[in-house]
Amino acid sequence: MDDNDFGDFGSDPYEFANMIGDGDQPVYPGCRKYTKLSALVKLYNLKAKHGMSDVCFTELLILQGDLLPEGNTIPTSMYEAKKTLCALGLSYEKMHACPNDCILYRKEYEDSTTCPTCGITRWKEGKDSILKEGVPAKVVWYFPPIPRFKRMFQSHETAKSLTWHAARKSIDGQMSHPADSPSWKLLDDKWPEFGNEPRNLRLALSSDGFNPHSSLSSRYSCWPVILVTYNLPPWLCMKRKFMMLTLLISGPKQPGNDIDVYLEPLIDDLKSLWDGIRGVYDAHNGEYFTLRAALMWTINDFPAYGNLSGCVVKGYKACPICGDDTPSHKLKNGHKICYIGHRKWLPINHPYRRQRAAFNGKPEYGTPPEPLTGEEVLHMVEDGDRVCWKKKSIFFDLEYWKYLPVRHALDVMHIEKNVCDSIIGTLLEIPGKNKDGIAARLDLLNMGVKTNLQPEYGERRTRLPHGPWNLSRAEKREVCYSFYGMKVPEGYSSNIKNLVSLQDSRLLGLKSHDCHTLMQQLLPVAIRSVLEKPARYAITRLCFFFNAICAKTVDVSKLDKLEEDVVVTLCLLEKYFPPSFFDIMVHLVVHLVREVRLCGPVYFRWMYPFERYMKVLKGTVGVPSSQKMGVSKPLSGCTVSVVDRDLLNQAHLYVLKNTEEVLPYIEQHMIHIKTAYPKFRKRTKWLQDKHNSTFIQWLRFKVQSELNEEDNHGVSKI
Structure with a gap:
C-alpha cells in the first residue's frame, strides 16, 4: 500500500481519530442500533435524496436532539454535522478565478495577487467582495472525484455492481448498454491492459448553467460539472445517487469558451486516473487493486457542446460533424442561415436527387461529408486551421481522447x-x-x-x-x-x-x-x-x-x-x-x-437525468423560499436602484386595482370624474388618464373622511 490508501480520510490524523471515536460512540446512552457517525450518515442521505435545504436540515437535527434522551450526541446545526462528516472525505477545494476567465489561482499562481494575463487585482475574501475595478469575484468549488471513486469500491454492493457489465450475458446484435457499443470496445482493443480489468471505470461528463437566484438576479450563473459512471447497470448509472458533482463554477457571467480554465483540476485528476491509482480496496473481492478510468464523451446542449469541444455551432459551418461541408444557405429575406441539402445522404441513384422544382431548383450530385476523426481535428487546431474551430479543447490533454470516435454527444x-x-x-x-x-x-x-x-x-x-x-x-x-x-x-x-x-x-x-x-x-x-x-x-x-x-x-x-x-x-x-x-x-x-x-x-446520453439533478442543485444553492419574499439586501450580482415617485405611484396604483376591497371605490371615483367634468364624459382615454393621476389622492381623502365620520358616531371598523 502507498500514501493513497488513507486518502479518503484526510491528511489530519486527529480528524481520523475523531472519526473512529464517532464511529464507536452511541447516538445516546444505551443505544445499540446507531452510532453518532452512522446516524449522521443516514440523516445526510435523507437530506440529499429529498433535496432538503440546510435550514430545514438544521431544524430537523434540533428536533431529533429534543426527541432523543438526554446525553444524545446528535449535533444541533448543519455546521457541526459537516465538521463530523468532513472526516469521511466529503470535502471540497475552493479556488478563486480571474474575473476575465484567464487563470485559476492554483499551483504556481496560488499565492499570486494579480492575474499574470490581464493584470487585474486578485479578489480577497472578507468584507470587500468586489474588486477595486468594480468586477465581481468568481469562485470555483472543486470536489475531487478520486476519493469518491475509492469509496464506491468500499461498499460491497456497489463494488459488485461496478463489474456488472463484465458478468452479464450480452445478446449478439443488440445494444442495451454502452458496454455493447464500438466506443467501449475500442478502449478494450487499443489498450488491452485497461480493458482486461473490469473494475476500470468508463465515465461521461455533463455541464450546463442555471441561475440560482431565479428571477431575482439575471446577472448570475452557476455551472455544475457532473460525472456519471457507465460501469453500473442501466437501472443505476443515471440515477442521482451515482451522479458525481465535481465542479461548481459560480460567477456573474457564464464561463463560455473559457470553461477550459475551470476544468483544469478535473482534467488533472482524469490524467491521474488514466495512469492508475494504486491501493484501492475492493470490498466485494476483498483485495487491493490499481484503479484506472477513462472519459468516453461529454453530454451537453448544443451551445455548451461548442464551449467544451471548441467547435463553431453558429453560421455556415454550424454542424460539428459535417464541418466545412455543412449544407447551409443564407436566406436573403429571412436574414438567417438554413440547413437544407439532405439529398446528398441519399443513395446515388435515388429519384429525389434529380428533382429540382420540389427542392432548391438544382439537382444533387454530392456525397455526404465524412466526419473528422479526433486525430484530424487535433491536427487542424494545432496547425491553426480553425475555420470551424474556436480553440483546442482541454480534453485533448487526455492521452486517449483523440482516438475516440464520438467525443461530444449530441443531446x-x-x-x-x-x-x-x-x-x-x-x-x-x-x-x-x-x-x-x-x-x-x-x-x-x-x-x-x-x-x-x-x-x-x-x-x-x-x-x-x-x-x-x-x-x-x-x-x-x-x-x-x-x-x-x-x-x-x-x-x-x-x-x-x-x-x-x-x-x-x-x-x-x-x-x-x-x-x-x-x-x-x-x-x-x-x-x-x-x-x-x-x-x-x-x-x-x-x-x-x-x-x-x-x-x-x-x-x-x-x-x-x-x-x-x-x-x-x-x-x-x-x-x-x-x-x-x-x-x-x-x-x-x-x-x-x-x-x-x-x-x-x-x-x-441525453440531458434528462442531468436536468433533474440540476433542479435539485438549484433548490440547494439558490435562495430559500422563506427569503424570496421581503429580501432585505441585494443578492450577489445585484445593484441597488432608486425608484422615482412616478414609478412608485404606478406600482401603488397597480396593487390597488388588483385588490377586491378597492373595486367599489374605483367605480365611485369614475362617477365622480364624469360628474365633475361633463364635457369629457365620452372621451374614454382622457377619463382613464385622469382617473390614474388622481385616484390615489382621492382614495386617501375618501377613506380618511369615512374614518372620521365613524369616529364621530362612536363606531369603528377596527
Missing part, C-alpha cells in the same frame, strides 16, 4: 424539443415560433421554387396563399381540441390539457418532456385528420423516427434502414416545408443514428 432531448417547437409553432402559427411568413415566402421566390406560394399584395393587407404546412382556422381548433381531450396514464407526462389555449388555438409553456411526449405518441394522433397528406406523412415519419431511436434496446441490424428512412423523411420535409424551417437542430437529426451505432442507446 437528443434538446434536438427533439426544438424540432417539436418548430413543427407545433408552424402548424398553429404561434408568434415567435412560426417558421412561415412573408419573408419565408419571398425566400421561396428567390430560390425559384414553389412560386405559387409567393405573397399577394393588396391595398389593405398582404395575403399568403395556403401552403402544404398551413392549417385552416377550423383545423387548428380541431388539433387543439384533440390535445385538450387527451388522457394519459398517471406519471406518463404533464397534464396536456393545461398546455392548450382554446381561445387562440395554441400550445403554450411546452417543457422538454412535453415535447418528448408529443413527438413520441401524441402529435401523429392529433394531426391524423388534418393537413395535406404529404406534409402529414412527413411529420408522422419524423415522429416514428424519434420513437424508434429512443428505444432502450437497439437492434443493430435495423440501424442502416433507420438511417435511410430519416434521410428520406428530411427530404420530404424539404419538399413540403419552407427553407426557414430547417434550422441547425433539424439538420442534426441526420447524425443521430450514427451516434447510436457508435455509442449505444440514447437514454444514456
